[in-house]
Amino acid sequence: MAVAPGVRALLSLHQSATWQHSFGLIKVLLRATCLPRRLCSAPTGGDETKPPVNTENESLLENLNLMGVDVKMARQRQPGVLRKAFTNEKGLAQFLQGKGASRRVIASIISRYPRAITRSISHLEQRWELWRNIFKTDSEIVTILERSPESFFRSSDNWNLEKNIAFLTSLGLNTKDLHRLLTTAPRTFSNSLELNKQMVEFLEDVCAELGGNNPEQFVRSVISRNLYILIRSIKRVKTNIDNLRASLELSDSELLALLQGPGAEILDLSNEYLKKNFNSLQQKMASLGCEKADIKKLIISYPMVLYIGPDTLSSKLDCLLAGGITMQQILEKPKVLDYSTQNITARLEELQRVGYDFQKNGINILDSSRKRFDAKIEKLSVSADE
């Protein structure tokens, strides 16, 4: 999964004369990449002199307005960019247009992440090339940019990006994993290599401390199950792990199994939220007559239950219980909690209509796709008519 060979050469070129450090380069770039007439904004009347501080670049504002950028929003987000003497809004717009972005999308990107207009064309080309190592088409990238401009533009360090790709690949993540990762949590790739390494090392340590014998596999498993893990702080993940262990009184092997299994999904919840949900779950279940062991069993077999907010969970449980389902059945088939309260309510009504017997048939029917559920109901209705 090596990065395209040409990219490295391009990168080192760029490194030796960066946008920020060479005014000469800026001028060359501007001449090369912008339209002839007022390529890029310069302060009114200003020559090469810096504009007075706290003064916005008028011609830049004009350009942005013409491009449909929400200048008010841009000012609110990154006021400093509007004061810059030299920017590359037109070059950026042309570049993105060439990749298939619409005028509206380009304006939206700049409005939400103004610093994008400080990136040079060569920087953009290099970065795009690196993303293209993972995405098959430009339009996929445009979609991500529209969704999260910051993920693409926040860092000016293409070398770091390249190193990140190499690092993540070295963990044994395949192309498909990287694709999912960059699609879902693009910020991961703008993290410093060091930060990503620290999280990986932390996870490896967790695995080793719990007696796991394959830390690399553990890390792959956690990342694959929770694509957001690398954009969380170690503190957050560590606190959640510690809290889970303490509140469930888990042994090392139980915790290890939980973390590399379904538990990975809840590691990135905010600490307070996880704690709050655990407490309210505990309270709710106690009020329904559950033992401590029941709670532990539920969370180990279905940690996603801790994802559900107190109100949602409470109404979901009430709804199931009111429909004639027992807590014991829910504990056996917790996946029914996956479905929305609305969905569950509607299904319970339909099932009641055809006289479905949960005691006899179990509750698995609630955990099925819409298609399968409807087919089942259809069949039950027919046989009831006979």
Add this chain to the structure above:
DNA sequence: CGCACCGGGTTCTGCCATCTGC
């Protein structure tokens, strides 16, 4: 054939705080 088990797909940014380098 019907069912249960199980894993996968979708998704998650936009703001603020803190440093750093000029």
Add this chain to the structure above:
DNA sequence: GCAGATGGCAGAACCCGGTGCG
């Protein structure tokens, strides 16, 4: 003291279908 770079935070589920087994 600036703008840039980067870390970190809050927010909060739902649904589908392949497959293998009885």
